Amino acid sequence: MAKGHVLVLPMPCQGHVIPFMELSHRLADEGFEVTFVNTEVDHALVVAALPPGGAAELRQRRIHLAAIPDGLAGDEDRKDLNKLIDAYSRHMPGHLERLIGEIEAGAGGGRPKVRWLVGDVNMGWSFAVARRLGIRVVSFWAASTACLAIMLKIPKLIEDGVLNEKGWPERQETLQLAPGMPPLHTSLLSWNNSGAAEGQHIIFDLVCRNNKFNDDLAEMTVCNSFHEAEPAVFKLFPDLLPIGPLVADRELRRPVGHFLPEDAGCLDWLDAQPDGSVVYVAFGSLAIFDARQFQELAVGLELTGRPFLWVVRPDFTPGLSTAWLDAFRRRVAGRGVIVEWCSQQRVLAHAAVACFVSHCGWNSTLEGVRNGVPFLCWPYFCDQFLDRSYITAVWRTGLAVAAGEEDGVVTRDEVRSKVEQVVGDGEIRERARLLRDTARACVSEGGSSHKNFRKFIDLLSE
Template sequence: MSPCFEVARKLSIRVASFWTASAACLAIMLNVSKLIEEGLINDKGWAERDETFQLAPGMPALQTSRMPWMDGTGTPVGQPALFELVARFVKLNSLARVVVCNSFDEAEVGAFKLYPDILPVGPLFADRELKKPVGHFLPEDERCVKWLDARPDQSVVYVAFGSMAIFDPRQFEELAEGLELAGRPFLWVVRPDFTPGLSKAWLAEFRQRVAGTGIIVSWCSQQQVLAHRAVACFVSHCGWNSTMEGVRNGVPFLCWPYFCDQFLDRSYVTSVWRTGLAVSPGADGIVTKEELRSKVEKVRGDGDIKERARLLMDVSRRCIRGSGSSCENFSKFVTLLSERER
C-alpha cells in the first residue's frame, strides 16, 4: 500500500483510501505515537501497562492487551513487520486525498468527531434485494435459505466466525455441545480448516444428534441469512463486515472475538450500542457449553437489546437512503476525486 500511495502522489494522481475496519480502529492506528509516549504500549507494539483506555469520549473502551494488531493472547501479530506498518499509518493517511470507510455517522460518533475528515459511506451491501453476486471465501451452501424458510420467526441462532478464526478440538466440542444444550434451532458455518485435528467420528455423531434442530454448512450467503426473518441472534467473531451486516439487519449479537480489531468491535456492541452480550472464557481460556447456553438465552430473551438493535438498524438504513449522511458523504467523495488539482 505504501509504495502505491507514494508513486501516485509523485505522479499527481489522486489517492482514495478505503478503510475496511471501524473508524475507531483507524483512529487508534493514527495515535500509535501518542500511545507510546503515554506509556500504554512500547515501540514494538506490546502493552506496557495492563489497563483499559478510551481514545476520546464516545469511543469504545479497549484493554491495552487487546490492541487491533494483537492476537487473543495480547501478542502482536506478524512481528515486527505488521506493527512497523501500523506505526507508519499517519504518513500513509496523509498521502490520501480522502479516506472512506464502511461505517455511518451515528455508529461511531466519537471517532468521527475526532477525525471529521474520514467519510463514512456505509453500511455497504450488494443490493437491496440481495440478489447480485458478491465475492465469497468458499462456495456457498444453497440449502441455508430454504432451511431458514421452514423455521419460525426469530427462532434461529446463527453462528459464524469469519474466514480466519481457528478453534482447537476442545473448544469446538464445547461450542457444539453448547448449541445442543440451548435446544434452539441453529445454523452454524464451519469452514473445512476451522478446527484442525477434530475427530471426524465425533463430528458425524454430533451431526446425527442435532439433525432435527441444527444445520452445519461450510459457507453461506451471510447477507441473506442475517436479513432472514427467522434469525434471532448472531454468535459472531465481530469482524467489522459481519458487525455492519448484523447492525443493518437489526440482529442482536453474542460476541466471541478471536483477534485484532474484533475486540474493539465487541466493545461497540456490548458497551456503546448495547445491542448484544459477550461470552466470558474461563481461566483456561475455554468458553464452556454452559456459558454459551446461558448467554444465548440472555440475548434472545432481552427485549431492551432487541429494541436497541432495531433502532440502530433503522438509523443505519436511513443513512443510505436519499439525503442520508452516507449518501451525502459518497457524493462528497466523488466530488473530491473529480476536482482539478490546483
C-alpha cells in the same frame, strides 16, 4: 463511455475483499470502470467461488478482475498475517506498477486510463506507486473507524507513556480515546494480537508507515461505517468520511468476492423456521478452534434446544474427529444445519434469525447491525475485541461469552446460558432495532453516509 477508470486494491484478506467489492459495485452504478486487484491466490478463490453467471455479470458491469503475486510461495500459510504482510509489502509494489503499465498500454482498446486508486489503508505502499505514475489516491478503511483512530493516535499514546516505541503497552489499563468511544484493554490492541509475538514488529511498523502514506498521499479517506454508530470518532477525526454500511445491491445477490462457494440451501431451510427462532453462528474466514472448543460450542448449541445454522469452514477445526462430528450431525438433524459457507448478508436479513454468535469482524458486525440482529460476541483476534466493546459497552446490542480463567475454554453451559440471555432480552432487541433503523436512514437519500458518498463520487469525477 465510462466516467473514469478506478483501480481498487484491498488488503488480501476475505474481510477486506468483500467491502471493496461492494464499493466497486457502487462505483459501477455511478458509471465508473473498475479494475479490482487481488493477489493471485485470492483471485483464484474468488473466481472459483463465483455463482453461475457471476463472472459475466462482473464483466457486463465493467468490473474487471486482475491479479498480482503476493510474494509468498504457493504452499505458505497466508493466515499468518505477519508473514503475509512482510511478503506483500516487499513484493507487490513492483507487480502493481507492472500491472498498471499493462493497463495503460492497452488503454487504446476502449478502456480509459486509470485516473484513481481506491486503496486499502493497510496497503499504503500502493499510494506511493500510484502517485509516482500520476494516479490520484483515495484511501478506504474497511474496519471500525475506532480501530483506525487508535492507530492514528499512536504517537500520542507513546508520548503519554501508554505504549513504548515498539507498540507494546507500558501499562495494563483500559484505553478510551474519548467519551463515547469503545473502551479497550491495552493488551488487546490490534497490532499486538494478530499473530506470533515475535512478528509483532512487522504489523506495528506497517501501521506506522501506513499512517504516513495516508496523511501524505491520499486526498480523502472514506470508511465503511456510519456517523451515528461512531459519533465520538468522527468528532475526533472529522476528515474521515463514513459512507456505510455498504451493500452491493438491495437484493444482496451481486457477487461480492467470497473465497468459498455459498450454500444456498440453508436459505430454504430458514424459510421453514419460525420468525425469531434461529441461532446463527459464524466466525469469519480466519478463526480456528481446537477440537475441545469446537465440541463445547456444538453441545452448547444442542443444549439450547433451538434451531441453529452454523458455518464451519473446512479448515475451522484441524484434527476434529470425523466420527464425533458425524454423530453430532445425526443428533441435531433437522434442527441444526452446518454449512461450509453461506450468503451471510441474506441469512442475517432473514426474519427467522434470532441472534448472531459472531467473532465480531467489522463486516459481520455491520451486517448484523443493518438487520437489527442481537449479538453473542466471541472475538478471535485483531480488531474484533474493539468491535465487541462497541456491541456490549456502547451500543449495548449484545453480550459476550466468558472463557474459563484456567483453560481459556468457553463451556457448553456458558454457550447455552448466554444464547438464552441474548434471545430473551427485549431491551437488547429494541436497541438493535433502533440502531438498524438509524443505519438504514444514514444510507438513504439525504442521510449522512449518502451525502459523504456523493462527496466521494464528486472527487472521483474531477
